[in-house]
Amino acid sequence: RPLVFDIREEGDFDDFKKAFQTMYDRVKGDEQITKKLEDVTDNLQWFKEMQDLQTDTTKSSIYQVDQIKERGFFIVGSMEKRSELDDFFKEKRKEDIMRVKIRASSKGEEKWLHYKDLKELNDKLVLISGQQNFNDKVNIFIEVFGKIRQMCEVFNELNKCGHPDYQQWEETYEFS
Numbered sequence: 681r682p683l684v685f686d687i688r689e690e691g692d693f694d695d696f697k698k699a700f701q702t703m704y705d706r707v708k709g710d711e712q713i714t715k716k717l718e719d720v721t722d723n724l725q726w727f728k729e730m731q732d733l734q735t736d737t738t739k740s741s742i743y744q745v746d747q748i749k750e751r752g753f754f755i756v757g758s759m760e761k762r763s764e765l766d767d768f769f770k771e772k773r774k775e776d777i778m779r780v781k782i783r784a785s786s787k788g789e790e791k792w793l794h795y796k797d798l799k800e801l802n803d804k805l806v807l808i809s810g811q812q813n814f815n816d817k818v819n820i821f822i823e824v825f826g827k828i829r830q831m832c833e834v835f836n837e838l839n840k841c842g843h844p845d846y847q848q849w850e851e852t853y854e855f856s
Contacts, residue, residue, distance in 0.1 A: 749820075749821075749855045751782050752855050753855060755781060756835060757777060774795040775794055779792055824855060
């Protein structure tokens with residue numbers, strides 16, 4: 681693979697001059713080169729900030745997945761007690777029937793993630809799913825989250841039909 685321009689590692693100074701001349705000819709013939717260089721310079725800091733932001737988002741997302749995997753569990757079901765008969769047959773929002781509890785670590789306290797938080801984490805993970813370093817963790821979380829969402833939909837359907845066994849049902853699932 682080329683080190684600089686089209687020069688291979690085994691290339692000599694003559695190869696460098698030839699490659700540099702080719703690049704120089706391209707730049708010399710481009711009347712917009714000054715504007716292009718100014719644009720790149722103006723946007724360089726923005727590019728660096730975006731790269732840092734993406735790195736921070738990736739790290740925090742992977743950290744959350746690790747926390748969920750190590751100490752978390754999904755809870756699916758009726759989160760609130762209902763008293764009105766009409767409430768039993770209404771469709772519930774995923775926010776009301778899914779959440780994750782992360783057990784307290786030695787340093788902190790327990791943490792709750794609700795559907796909105798999990799959906800946001802899932803969306804971030806989809807964006808970074810192509811990165812080799814995190815591919816397995818990301819794919820596992822996306823798959824588990826998808827299955828839990830499906831379970832919520834089934835739970836909702838059973839509730840809308842008035843199935844009595846599921847009116848106050850709640851179940852806990854480990855991440856793995």
